Amino acid sequence: MLLQQLVANHDIMMSSGRGFTLVELIVVIIIIGVLAISLVPRFFSAAGSSEYLLREQALAVLRRAQQQAMQCTATNPAICPPVSIRLAADRLGTTTACLNDASHLCITDGSVQLSSQPVNLTELNFDSWGRPVQCQAAGCQIRLQGQVTLSLCLESEGFIHLC
Structure with a gap:
């Protein structure tokens, strides 16, 4: 009984389509890239x-x-x-x-x-x-x-x- 209920809950979770879309992942990667380009030189520069x-x-x-x-x-x-x-x-x-x-x-x-x-x-x-x-x-x-x-x-x- 309990095993059947766990399997049913697992099937429901897998069919609901949870996760990130490809567009969301690309947007996050672009934001991380822009931040890396603008902030990394500040941390590795000895200016001043x-x-x-x-x-x-x-x-x-x-x-x-x-x-x-x-x-x-x-x-x-x-x-x-x-x-x-x-x-x-x-x-x-x-x-x-x-x-x-x-x-x-x-x-x-x-x-x-x-x-x-x-x-x-x-x-x-x-x-x-x-x-x-x-x-x-x-x-x-x-x-x-x-x-x-x-x-x-x-x-x-x-x-x-x-x-």
């Missing part, structure tokens, strides 16, 4: 990614220098050497020679150019409150220019953020 990476590294270097200045409040430079960030067109770091070791930080990328506002900003120091000394009037901005232009803002109060 070095600027974003460099901006994050520059943000980390600036915040580390700021933290170091706030943590080390001794007036003796032998105990607490001042931290100075140097800005050039192709690098940002604690030394001019762009050393990367335990006591120096530097970021550089040949495809990205750095510029600043104010234009003559070549060195950046922080006071013991974490405020950038050279940006006391209206704050500073560091621009990273490559395939895209990105910016970092240093407010006069010491807040460093993406802008």
Whole structure:
């Protein structure tokens, strides 16, 4: 009895013609193709990614220098050497020679150019409150220019953020 009922239900389901038509399948394949053509290059292209990476590294270097200045409040430079960030067109770091070791930080990328506002900003120091000394009037901005232009803002109060 139960077996006969299952067979009858199966026959009814098979005869009702459930499924997709050929037109529906072709439309779905065309939509997937259009999406693939327009979205795949975005995921496999590195356009602008070095600027974003460099901006994050520059943000980390600036915040580390700021933290170091706030943590080390001794007036003796032998105990607490001042931290100075140097800005050039192709690098940002604690030394001019762009050393990367335990006591120096530097970021550089040949495809990205750095510029600043104010234009003559070549060195950046922080006071013991974490405020950038050279940006006391209206704050500073560091621009990273490559395939895209990105910016970092240093407010006069010491807040460093993406802008």
